[in-house]
Amino acid sequence: MKKILAFFGILCLLPFSLAACATQAEKDGTTESSNVATTEETNMSVADFLDKVAQANEKVETVHFDMDLSFQINEDKKSQDMQADIDYGNTGGTIQRAHALIDEVNNGQETYQEYILPGGEGNPVYLRTSKDGAWEKQLSDGRYYIQPGYFSFLKILSSMENDLELEESSDRYTLVIKSQNIDLVSLFKDELNLFITGISQTEVEKGFKVTFDKKTLYMTGFEMTFEYEGSAGVLHIDVETAFSSWNQLEEATLQAPDNAPL
Secondary structure (H helix, E strand, O other): OOOOEEEOOOOOOHHHOOOOOOOOOOOOOOOOOOOOOOOEEOOOOHHHHHHHHHHHHHHOOEEEEEEEEEEEEOOEEEEEEEEEEEEOOOOOOOOOEEEEEEEEEEOOEEEEEEEEEOOOOOOOEEEEOOOOOOOEEEOOOOOOOOOOOHHHHHHHHHHOHHHEEEEEOOOEEEEEEOOOOOOHHHHOHHHHOOEEEOOOHHHOEEEEEEEEEOOOOOEEEEEEEEEEEEOOEEEEEEEEEEEEOOOOOOHHHHOOOOOOOO
């Protein structure tokens, strides 16, 4: 009997030895409407749309995101809630500063992690493992890495233009996959530290939806699911991410903590 093996990581701050992170995983008028909006195909091509998105997002320097991950292999269940404020500056994707909170439940065991990446000399990293705990200071290699990344997602979408369909509603654009044949595991393997073995990706039912605010063309949501039930067992992966507060983050959230060690 085949056995499903899956590894899924959300936050990898590589410079300070968190590369092995499996299972750690709008103020601009983009708030979800309480009314159901009619969505239909648009005449704009996916390639043209993604070109417009790339141009519009050149203006994005800071962004907030909330990500919820649920993960199950047979009886093994994990969940993770992550919030992050990220400052890219005007670099087009290189992180200058960040603040991230991670609440994780691994088979009933709860853990908490909080990181502040304030920039400055040596690009230090501040970490604590409880909400009121003492901060620890670590050094990076001079660069910050957070996965998943806003601009990394946009780059992957550009490589998928032939596999996507564009839909339009009154307040948003939505990208969905054309068929189940697309290998989402390979596409997001590096960015999400995603691996599934023991079953073929063709055996997995996939869901994929990315939304954009119609006015700004900023990415507002990213959803991806993997579902399998068969002779190898049960697999459920659900990722839901909401992006907001583009260029509106408060400076205080990205600064080193007052009681941080020198």
